[in-house]
Amino acid sequence: MAGKRKDKDNSSSDDSSSEDDIKKKKLKTNTPLIKVSVTSNDNKNKQLTDILTELSVFEKNKGQVHRFTAYRKAVLSIKAYPHEIKSGLEAQKLDGVGAKIAKKIDEILKTGDLKKLKSQNQDETLTAINQLSRVTGIGPQKAKSLVEEGIKTIDDLKKIKNTLTHHQQIGLKYFSEFEQRVPRKEIEVFEKLVSNSLFSIDPNIISQVCGSYRRGLESSGDIDILISHPNFTLEMKDKKKTFNIIEKLVESLKKKHILIDDLSLGPLKYMGVCKLVSTEISEQHIARRIDFKLIPYESYYFGLLHNTGSDEFNRQMRGIALKQGFTLSEYSINKLSKGVKNETPILVNSEKEIFDIIGMEYYPPNKRNL
DNA sequence: TGGACTGCGCATCCGA
DNA sequence: TCGGATGCGC
């Protein structure tokens, strides 16, 4: 239903000879990985990346997830580019920047603004959809139907709270809090609390906080914890034998009043809300998003690698794996023979072994902030 | 020029 | 009521 593309007036038919030149010269952000320092605030093209990021959000909320990722990829390339971009043509040498974005960059450099963005920002429906989509559980479809019913703001949502799903109601309840970053110090406390609960459930459980926390950043968007146990194997997962670690963990943390609301709870994945207990003398704390994932034991290091990211790092590493004849996933690495996946899983005992298999230099987590 | 772009767990909806 | 489809998040 969501309208097919209609990009009229923008028929990208121009400059064909220079196009081919550009393609050959494309700087692949592939092999070798371009290193960006952990504090990569040396972005000389902030105006460009800010505007392109805004465009990406519009696309995502219009349901155009691939256009969203396309813009995001272009933004990452530009952020990693160490010079001030002076023309669309210059930008187009970067991986992920094509003719359309190059044209937009020219317009931005020339006029300081972008008509497409302006008109979208003046579109009441689109901006309302963007607003509603900030509530977790409300995606492009729900946002669209809400706006069609005349619900356009967060305040409007509160009036019809009872018609929302449980997930959406929790999203509304903590709307502002979920948009705050979680300081590293606070995650360290949660880490300890969760570890303690897990140890009392079964001392053989292993766990690790992943995401940007593991990459060493000073704050994260949420808290993402991977859990495994020697007795929970791939075979058990495939046969759907239940292993109720997550259920026990959730129960334990609720007793400690650390978990205060749930978004979803299954045998393999929990999504919920946590908050440190505030006392009179300590500072007051706010609610945070937290996820637990139970990973089969043989998949643990693959899960660790995958869930540590960054997304861009994963993308590039998977690309390198492919060149070496492997497919790398969240669960395993498999040899490709004649393009077909060999189903025999390769076992590893560390992340480093995965790098070794594809002949790649080891990147510790704090070097994966691409 | 048209298809790929990760794909899977959970909640909820929908149709038989 | 149940199995599959869909929306969503990551």
Place this chain on the structure above:
DNA sequence: GTCCA
């Protein structure tokens, strides 16, 4: 929107 077969 970009890339690639």
